[in-house]
Amino acid sequence: MGISLRPxxxxxxxxxxxxxxxxxxxxxxxxxxxxxxLEPDASVETxxxxxxxxxxxxxLEKMGPTYIKLGQLLSTRADFLPPAYIHALTRLQDKIxxxxxxxxxxxxxxxxxxxxxxxxxxxxxxxxxxxxxxxVHRAAMHDGxxxxxKVQRPGIREIIAEDMEALEEIAGFLDKHxxxxxxxxxxxxxxxxxxxxxxxxxxxxxxxxLSTLGANLLExxxxxxxxxxxxxxxxxxxxxxxIRGKKITELSPLARLDFKGADLAEELFHAYLxxxxxxxxxxxxxxPGNVFLTDDHRIALLDLGMVGxxxxxxxxxxxxxxxxxxxxxxxDAAGIAIKxxxxxxxxxxxxxxxxxxxLVSEHQxxxxxxxxxxxxxxxxxxxxxxxxxxxxxxxxxxxxxxxxLDLVGQTLDPKFDPNASIRRNAEKIMQQHVWKALSPGNVFxxxxxVKDLLGRLPSRLNRILxxxxxxxxxxxxxxxxxxxxxxxxxxxxxxxxxxxxxxxLIIGAALLMQVETSFRIFGYPGFAILCFLGVGGGGxxxxxxxxxxxxxxxx
Numbered sequence: 001m002g003i004s005l006r007p008x009x010x011x012x013x014x015x016x017x018x019x020x021x022x023x024x025x026x027x028x029x030x031x032x033x034x035x036x037x038l039e040p041d042a043s044v045e046t047x048x049x050x051x052x053x054x055x056x057x058x059x060l061e062k063m064g065p066t067y068i069k070l071g072q073l074l075s076t077r078a079d080f081l082p083p084a085y086i087h088a089l090t091r092l093q094d095k096i097x098x099x100x101x102x103x104x105x106x107x108x109x110x111x112x113x114x115x116x117x118x119x120x121x122x123x124x125x126x127x128x129x130x131x132x133x134x135x136v137h138r139a140a141m142h143d144g145x146x147x148x149x150k151v152q153r154p155g156i157r158e159i160i161a162e163d164m165e166a167l168e169e170i171a172g173f174l175d176k177h178x179x180x181x182x183x184x185x186x187x188x189x190x191x192x193x194x195x196x197x198x199x200x201x202x203x204x205x206x207x208x209x210l211s212t213l214g215a216n217l218l219e220x221x222x223x224x225x226x227x228x229x230x231x232x233x234x235x236x237x238x239x240x241x242x243i244r245g246k247k248i249t250e251l252s253p254l255a256r257l258d259f260k261g262a263d264l265a266e267e268l269f270h271a272y273l274x275x276x277x278x279x280x281x282x283x284x285x286x287x288p289g290n291v292f293l294t295d296d297h298r299i300a301l302l303d304l305g306m307v308g309x310x311x312x313x314x315x316x317x318x319x320x321x322x323x324x325x326x327x328x329x330x331x332d333a334a335g336i337a338i339k340x341x342x343x344x345x346x347x348x349x350x351x352x353x354x355x356x357x358x359l360v361s362e363h364q365x366x367x368x369x370x371x372x373x374x375x376x377x378x379x380x381x382x383x384x385x386x387x388x389x390x391x392x393x394x395x396x397x398x399x400x401x402x403x404x405l406d407l408v409g410q411t412l413d414p415k416f417d418p419n420a421s422i423r424r425n426a427e428k429i430m431q432q433h434v435w436k437a438l439s440p441g442n443v444f445x446x447x448x449x450v451k452d453l454l455g456r457l458p459s460r461l462n463r464i465l466x467x468x469x470x471x472x473x474x475x476x477x478x479x480x481x482x483x484x485x486x487x488x489x490x491x492x493x494x495x496x497x498x499x500x501x502x503x504x505l506i507i508g509a510a511l512l513m514q515v516e517t518s519f520r521i522f523g524y525p526g527f528a529i530l531c532f533l534g535v536g537g538g539g540x541x542x543x544x545x546x547x548x549x550x551x552x553x554x555x
Contacts, residue, residue: 012163019059054088065159066159067163071089098130101125107237111237120149122139123149132153136149137149147242149237150203150240151236192393203233203234203237207233207240210226211227211228213283213304216279223299224243226300227240245293246293261412261416262412262413264298266416268408269421276310276398277315277429278315280315281310282308282310282401283304284400284401285303285305290302314394318398323422325419330358331356331357337389352383355383359380377399378400405418501538506535509535512527513525515527
């Protein structure tokens with residue numbers, strides 16, 4: 001049975017079906033019943049052989065903002081897509097035609113409650129940059145501060161809501177009725193996507209992210225984060241400090257001579273290790289388009305709509321994983337990946353360990369300045385998916401972040417070695433992690449837990465002592481069933497006894513064969529023959545008993 005098609009979603013069903021057919025998943029279209037959404041004469045060129053990854057990225061751009069963001073999410077799923085697709089979707093750009101300034105003016109005035117001329121002394125009508133969710137304009141405050149104003153695209157929330165309804169129906173059907181869906185759990189993937197996208201649509205959350213990251217990176221003088229202007233920020237309008245600079249991808253070889261790229265790359269990598277392994281809060285989308293080089297030769301981190309959160313326990317495991325990868329310890333890396341992941345029923349641990357060890361060994365044999373730790377972690381997540389191991393979402397987001405960071409580091413300094421940077425900064429990161437664990441908040445929290453334990457201890461001890469005094473203390477031990485053991489021992493004893501009797505009869509029959517007697521059967525001493533017949537009957541009975549009553553092992 002196919003999907004129950006809703007008329008208002010027919011165009012979206014058609015677009016998704018055409019995309020799946022074009023990129024080699026026409027079987028999914030057939031099983032899902034999406035062919036009903038196609039026009040009778042609809043035809044599309046199916047990609048043969050390896051699908052063109054760049055073409056998929058372009059098709060997603062044409063389908064609109066929801067699918068652009070979906071492509072960016074899929075770029076974190078190395079267990080789902082081949083490396084070529086991961087690379088193409090990681091670089092997916094959401095450039096789109098700007099919407100008219102009249103709409104910008106209406107949105108800003110409506111959100112801030114005043115006319116643009118009252119809020120800003122200047123406001124450029126031409127946007128600095130456009131994207132699928134909004135666009136950015138340069139402006140100036142009445143106190144002289146130069147700012148940028150990010151304005152959300154009109155009607156974008158309604159478009160995304162309708163797209164999500166169609167995607168949820170398709171994901172739910174695939175999870176229930178296809179092996180492909182059961183393996184990759186599209187429903188869970190879509191839930192994660194929805195939460196991420198709605199957070200990104202709330203510009204107040206992005207303003208909080210900017211403030212948090214800026215405070216966390218104060219110790220790095222070479223890195224700057226724009227400061228939000230809270231009084232001029234709402235859910236659809238974000239006003240923040242304007243930072244002069246250029247994208248690092250636009251720097252000419254001559255311009256790179258003006259600053260020390262190796263020092264900047266090292267400081268940037270150290271800052272990200274601190275974000276991930278100490279703060280537990282990190283900028284999750286540091287692709288080269290979001291990293292600027294300021295006019296005073298500092299690194300500016302922009303666009304904090306997508307961030308990641310990591311728990312303290314996972315931070316320790318991730319640090320161990322990164323050190324294992326950078327040191328070439330493949331088996332340790334595999335063990336840590338298993339520890340932080342959830343095995344499925346078809347998980348093959350031996351195969352997984354062998355493939356991870358081989359992967360780390362191959363990269364270790366490369367030249368040190370060619371190793372990309374982000375790509376190694378990304379491939380570990382792919383191996384996990386292939387072998388029935390569900391890795392945490394934080395690891396897939398981390399792998400994409402590190403992959404982008406590798407690209408930025410190599411852009412700043414082609415000889416930058418991320419593995420060496422991890423080893424250089426590991427000791428400092430561990431010290432910061434320990435000091436964070438010993439912070440007053442954590443210490444007081446532990447003391448409160450100890451206080452609670454000591455407060456409850458007397459009453460608990462009284463209950464235990466009363467139970468002992470009244471002979472009411474009971475211990476529940478979950479062990480094997482003793483009745484089953486006794487029954488088994490009885491079977492063994494009975495069969496041993498029967499075997500001994502049969503053996504005695506055989507020996508006795510053999511001795512009686514030497515005794516002369518008038519009672520004969522088939523010309524042989526009769527008593528001896530009767531003993532042999534008894535032995536044969538007893539042996540046959542024992543065999544039948546074993547075959548009929550011994551149960552095979554459940555394993």
